[in-house]
Amino acid sequence: MTNMEQDTIITTRNLSRTYTLGTMKVPALNHVTLDIRRGEFAAIMGKSGSGKSTLLHQLGLLDTPTEGKITIDGAEISGLSESEQTIFRLEKFGYVFQEYAILPELTALENVYLPAMALGLSQDECVTKGMDALEMVGLAERADHRPKEMSGGEQQRVAIARALINKPKILFADEPTANLDSVSSRQILELFRKLNQDMGQTILMVTHELEDVDLVDRVIWLADGEVV
Amino acid sequence: MTSITTELKVSAFLAYKSIAKGNKGTSALTILIMALAFVNLMFMASLFTGLTDASEDQVIETLYSNIVIEPKDEETYIKSPDSVMKKVGSVPGVLGISAQYLTASTIAHKEKSGAWTVRSVDPDDEITVSSVPKMMIAGECLSKYDRDEIVIGKEIAGGHGGSLEHLSLGGVVVGDTVEVAFKNGVRREYRIKGIFDTNFIQSNQLAYITEKEMESVLGTTDMTSQILVKTDGKGGEDKYVEQFTMLGVHEDIKTWTVYAGIVATITQSFTAINTLISVIGLFVAGITIFIVIYVSTVSKRRQIGILRAIGIKESIIIRSYVFQAVFYAICGCITGLLVMFMILVPYYTRHPLVFPMGDVTLVIEQKNAIARGVALVAAALVAGFIPSWQAVRETILDAIWGD
Numbered sequence A: 001m002t003n004m005e006q007d008t009i010i011t012t013r014n015l016s017r018t019y020t021l022g023t024m025k026v027p028a029l030n031h032v033t034l035d036i037r038r039g040e041f042a043a044i045m046g047k048s049g050s051g052k053s054t055l056l057h058q059l060g061l062l063d064t065p066t067e068g069k070i071t072i073d074g075a076e077i078s079g080l081s082e083s084e085q086t087i088f089r090l091e092k093f094g095y096v097f098q099e100y101a102i103l104p105e106l107t108a109l110e111n112v113y114l115p116a117m118a119l120g121l122s123q124d125e126c127v128t129k130g131m132d133a134l135e136m137v138g139l140a141e142r143a144d145h146r147p148k149e150m151s152g153g154e155q156q157r158v159a160i161a162r163a164l165i166n167k168p169k170i171l172f173a174d175e176p177t178a179n180l181d182s183v184s185s186r187q188i189l190e191l192f193r194k195l196n197q198d199m200g201q202t203i204l205m206v207t208h209e210l211e212d213v214d215l216v217d218r219v220i221w222l223a224d225g226e227v228v
Numbered sequence B: 001m002t003s004i005t006t007e008l009k010v011s012a013f014l015a016y017k018s019i020a021k022g023n024k025g026t027s028a029l030t031i032l033i034m035a036l037a038f039v040n041l042m043f044m045a046s047l048f049t050g051l052t053d054a055s056e057d058q059v060i061e062t063l064y065s066n067i068v069i070e071p072k073d074e075e076t077y078i079k080s081p082d083s084v085m086k087k088v089g090s091v092p093g094v095l096g097i098s099a100q101y102l103t104a105s106t107i108a109h110k111e112k113s114g115a116w117t118v119r120s121v122d123p124d125d126e127i128t129v130s131s132v133p134k135m136m137i138a139g140e141c142l143s144k145y146d147r148d149e150i151v152i153g154k155e156i157a158g159g160h161g162g163s164l165e166h167l168s169l170g171g172v173v174v175g176d177t178v179e180v181a182f183k184n185g186v187r188r189e190y191r192i193k194g195i196f197d198t199n200f201i202q203s204n205q206l207a208y209i210t211e212k213e214m215e216s217v218l219g220t221t222d223m224t225s226q227i228l229v230k231t232d233g234k235g236g237e238d239k240y241v242e243q244f245t246m247l248g249v250h251e252d253i254k255t256w257t258v259y260a261g262i263v264a265t266i267t268q269s270f271t272a273i274n275t276l277i278s279v280i281g282l283f284v285a286g287i288t289i290f291i292v293i294y295v296s297t298v299s300k301r302r303q304i305g306i307l308r309a310i311g312i313k314e315s316i317i318i319r320s321y322v323f324q325a326v327f328y329a330i331c332g333c334i335t336g337l338l339v340m341f342m343i344l345v346p347y348y349t350r351h352p353l354v355f356p357m358g359d360v361t362l363v364i365e366q367k368n369a370i371a372r373g374v375a376l377v378a379a380a381l382v383a384g385f386i387p388s389w390q391a392v393r394e395t396i397l398d399a400i401w402g403d
């Protein structure tokens, strides 16, 4: 294995995703070929409708490409069954969505440790790791609060803590700060950068904000479903 | 990596949180409906059991006792009844023996008359096998040396609101004289000494005279058409039949159950109705659970999508809903049982239902309760599985962002 290969965590070759609406074909992604290095903090940018979310969904195994090949952490994705993909997501990925996607019935801590519980960790391990993750996002004292008792920014940080609980190989984030005020947005981006710098966390983030550009290692620009 | 215990743990965790932190009103209402469904399933079954029990008890208490010894097929009378009674009486557990002679007769009072069976008994023996002497509603029961006196059931007497009033003597009272025409042609007049009501239409159509009187009617002694034997408790009769045979009783020995045909015909039509109502009840319960779980999966569509996105297996999600459905069903069964035991059974014990075979109360049989509980839980399993299985069919992206 060459150094180059070892350092690449995601590769795509000719990746396409075409939506079919009735008889019309909407090519959301068009033959995208790219590599993401391990430990990279990459931003995906482009106009609305350029295919940013679509690309993230393909790489995050939330959707199935119409064409092309994805290799993640040495595994060819098209060779994985649906349930293998589910386990893959649980073990290797963390997600942060634009909307604060945490469960209203669980406390912050429970939301955070749910993926660890699903991996088979004991209750004690779950609590310890969950508290560590909450600590990391600065919400340790809110562990027992339910989502409805927290602000949008706090809920998003809970979602980030949940995304980090299983020490994911890759953290995916689709416009994680779009619904937040500038202070909360800043907090979250700082957190991402810290995670990336201190722990070498690979992060793939879709963003609209041009000011985010100087925080990241690299910007992947999309236009009409193609990398430019 | 993810073992089944882990999966079950996560499913149970999600189900628990969903119930504990979800809408309490919905949960309470669902459990209430499940309880009603369970009571609906149990009520008819318990009534049916009560009906059967009451009928069986009546057959034993007022008609045939536990065991009936009859002459062999080709004979009309039991030969040497005394020796039979001696053998039977020597068996431990035998509580009473009574030899009876039965004859068809016509009983008349003024212009009314009818055909009924007259049983002649030794009142001292009869009291040990039958409850009839304790069920007098007018006058008194027979004593050993009564000669010109008769005791009749209320369906013969009439005037007591019996079901066969139109066939009765139209309201004779104690002290009235009736004329009895026996099958052998003898006619005698008797004073009515007592009228009894067993609550059972079959035994209420019997008339009793003493053995002494019958001997004079027949002009011979020791005529016995059947010997009734009372044993301890219902259900253990077969072992006595064996012992009697071993002791050399060569007559035809039957248990009351061969007369249970009477009970069967009475209760048969209920079986069909009961089954129909049970099936409908189960459907209603199943559909209720289905709707509750369906509404839950629809309102949590996005959450289900998110769970799947972060790597929670579909089977875990489905099972979390199945657990909820089963939880509701089990709570419903428990609540339903409480309602049965604490409200309905005491109520019907105080206010029994009046049937032609007697007063009927609800009798809850353990096997019935278990079978119906299991059926309800099984219905909940299916009803919880279908909507949650459907919910995880859609793509993750549609679940989270679809409309």
Ligand SMILES: Nc1ncnc2c1ncn2[C@@H]1O[C@H](COP(=O)(O)OP(=O)(O)OP(=O)(O)O)[C@@H](O)[C@H]1O
Binding pocket: A019, A020, A021, A026, A027, A028, A046, A047, A048, A049, A050, A051, A052, A053, A054, A055
């Ligand atoms: N489910 C779908 N069915 C049909 N077309 C779709 C679907 N999802 C996305 N598209 C189309 O694919 C293209 C890319 O969409 P995508 O959501 O990836 O854009 P985006 O870059 O994330 O935009 P935004 O910045 O607004 O989020 C768009 O033209 C969109 O209309």
Ligand SMILES: [Mg+2]
Binding pocket: A052, A053, A054
């Ligand atoms: Mg988008």
